[in-house]
Amino acid sequence: MFIDSVELTVHSGKGGQGAVSFRREKFVPKGGPDGGDGGDGGNVYFLVDKNTHTLAHYKGKKVLKAQNGRPGEGRKKHGKKGEDLILIVPPGTQVFDAKTNELLLDLVEDGQKVLFLEGGKGGKGNWHFKSASNQRPTYAQPGLPGKTRQIRLELKLIADVGLVGFPNVGKSTLISTISNAKPEVANYEFTTLTPKLGVVRVSEFESFVMADIPGIIGGASEGKGLGLQFLKHIERTKSLLYMIDITSYRDPVTQFKTLQKELANFSEELAKRDYAIALTKIDSLELDEANARIDAFLEAIKLSPTSNNRYGLDERYHFYLQELEEYEPKNPYFVFGISAVAKINIEPLKYALYDLVKKARSE
Template sequence: MFVDSVELKLSSGKGGQGCSSFRREKFVAKGGPDGGDGGRGGDVWFVVDKNTDTLSHFKGKTHLKAKNGRPGMPRKCAGKTGESLYIKVPPGTQVIDKETGELLLDLTEEGQKVKFLAGGKGGLGNVHFKSSTNQRPTYAQPGEPGEEKDVRLELKLIADVGLVGFPNVGKSTLISTVSNAHPEVADYEFTTLTPKLGVVAIDEYRSFVMADIPGIIEGASDGRGLGIEFLKHIERTKTLLYMIDAANYREVADQFEALRKELARYSTELAKRPYAIALTRIDAIEGEVVNEKMWKLLKSIDLVPNDVLKKYGVDENYIGYGSETKGNPHFVMPISAVAKINIKPLIFALADVMEKRQ
């Protein structure tokens, strides 16, 4: 189950009560106070763990609490410190104040460890209150209460490349072909109901993470379809790959324009993100038609081809184009995940785009 938003009450531990006791020992008259301090309450920590990729392990939980400190003991023995609570979350998790909506933590780095709530201090034992005027204090401090916070955890997936396209455009097929991900693939729309991550191997030493985002429809930024629920996951991706269906009845330029418009309406920052274009499902139409659609798409975005992507091994029957012009796509490449046309060139081209951005 993929869960990307949960609400929790978090509490650190209460400090232990200080001890009020007196030394009782044979041959020691009036031994005096010897009550120990209470233990400190446990803290609440957030730990980023890349072995988790969803918040589903919090499903059904409403209150997470660290352990309380133990009371102090006689003979000046301090109580045991309460056990801290370590909350493991996947990279890309945001901790938001439930009441105010304020962003409290943005956890993105693997191994990142942040103390969120401090445990209460333990109370002082009566040994601390003896004086020349009060040689038999019976008072010991209570422990301080812990801290509490109502929060909402939201997950925004972190990936190097995010696939953006209409439903049934071939995103799931592509990510299952190039990576270790195994999303459901079928010939109907909205097959993908939750985002999927896959690791794409470039060579023996290099790889990148690709995210398959559920299909976007026109009006997604206004809440239509599944798009608005998962558009937030695209925010974390470094490069966008727009997937345009060559076999669709709609003009390729219209598809691209509609996708750009929805992303821009959701976030102006997304509209400025580096991107590339893949013309998909070219195995379903003739090669001449593919090239015709390519030219229409290039013309619609005023892209003048200045580099035929032969260096990546693009199939000569299906030529892709690259551009260095700011604001334009890094490349436009026709592909077929089913027939494996231009898949390797696509991986190498995406790798080059990411290396140029570093």
Template sequence: MFTDSVELTVSSGKGGQGCVAFRREKFVLNGGPNGGDGGKGGDIWFRCDNNTHTLSHFQKRMHIKAEGGVPGEGSRMTGKAGVKKVIIVPPGTQIIDIETGEILFDMVKDGQEVKFLQGGKGGLGNTHFKSPTNQRPTYSQPGEKGETRAIKLDLKLIADIGLVGFPNVGKSTLISTVSNATPEIANYEFTTLTPKLGQVNIGDFESFVMADIPGIIGGAHEGKGLGIQFLRHIERTKTLLYMVDLASYRDLKEQIEVLKDEIKSFSEKLAESKYAIALTRVDIVPPDEINELVNGFLELLGLEASKTNEFNFDSEMPFFVQDSADETLGYDRTLPYLVAPISSATYKNIEALKYSLFNLVQTDRI
């Protein structure tokens, strides 16, 4: 079960009680106080781990506590410190204070560790309170209480490419074709109910991560459909792949305009991301209609079909790729980096799409 938001109460450990004890040995005269200190309470830590990708192992409103310190003992023996409690979260988890709404930590890197709550100090034993006027102290300190905070964990997946499209446009089919993701695929809308991540391998040593979210419909930013609930999972992506269905009953212009408007309504920053457009399901469209549809769509965007073919797109179909001759100037973010017809079912232009998207991702890594 995929869970991307939970509320927790976390508490660090209480310090151990100081000990009241006196030295009592047969051949030792005037034995004085020798009570040891209590052990320190356990701290609360957060650790980011790539091996987990959901918050489902947390129960809502659960209370996570660190171990308390052990009381001190005689012979000035300090009690054992409480073991720290390490809370494992997936990359992309934000730790938010429920009362203030402040983002306390943003866990984004595998192996990242942060101390969240300090354990309480152990109490002092009675040996610390002896003096010339008080040679027999019969009291010690209690351990300090630990800290308690109410927090919310919000997961925002981290990916290089975020897929955006209407329901049943072929997002799940694409990510299952190009990556190691295995989403449910069926011929009805809203098959995808939870976000999916997939690693797309480019050769033996390079790769990028693709994120698939449930389909977006008009009004998603107002809560319609499932889109608004999961749009935050592509909020961290720097590149979007808009998927427009050539075989849909929806007009091509309507699809791209609604999708871009919904993204902009959700996040102005996300709307300014670099983007590409994949025209899906060319295997369903009659061959003699494909060129007319693609050229009409390019004309709608004010573009012309590319004459160069550095990524080996099918030369029988029109496509557009921005000229990358002068990469120092970067790509024009107001225009799509590429517009290409594809078919995940027949693998049409899929390999060329992979390499072109990787080329776009690389511009952010340089």
């Protein structure tokens, strides 16, 4: 199971005790106090690392502590600072107070390092307390205690395009075909149990990130199937690609309407995102049958086929495509058939999605 939410108790380190010590050297009859200071306790940091993709490495861990500072020693030797606790998390991690649900940190930038809890200060050694009236102080400060916080970490993937569809509609096949992601692909439902990110290269200097989200079913917004734990990953995506299996026993229009309903129930904001539709597995049908199903789908959602073929689509198949300058998010930017296996319309899909991504980024 994908670990995308974990609860932890984290502690910063306690400061080290200051030392009580007196100078003892041969031929120095009046050595004074020389107790060193205790070391500071270790801090707790969050570090964002794009090479980390889940919170699974915290599975089974309940309490994490930074190291305590070492006590001071004689000859004014300072105690060693406690080792910091660095919590490495993937981009998109949010840190909540486990008791109040207050959002404490939203960690999205790779390389971002944030101080979360400071360690306790080390206590001062007895040499600090020497005075004319007290030339033999026998007191040193204890170190200050560290801080403790109960937190919940939640991961929401960051991607330019999120793939949305029922199980086994070809999401994993598509992302493995056009990106560097290598998800498991098989002919049964719920093959994908963890979200996958892939970088889609459009040119040498242009690319976008695509997220393969585990299959959504009716009632997902209420927790059915893989439920809410994966719906929330789509929240950060800038654009959505609905993938509809045109050969499925589920009616394509029903698939689309169900997906729209589940997203809207989960988040009205999410339902307003720019989107497009890919009708998958068209290579499994005869050409006339595929076009008849494409036309029926377009008619059902009140759209008509278009002839503007600026992306070089396979013209054997009917399609719908808006002008980007006139694009209205209430309608899909495009609707056309694809086959990731037979590589039908895969390159045009890549370029069309990149135009949609550029529009979302500019906004």
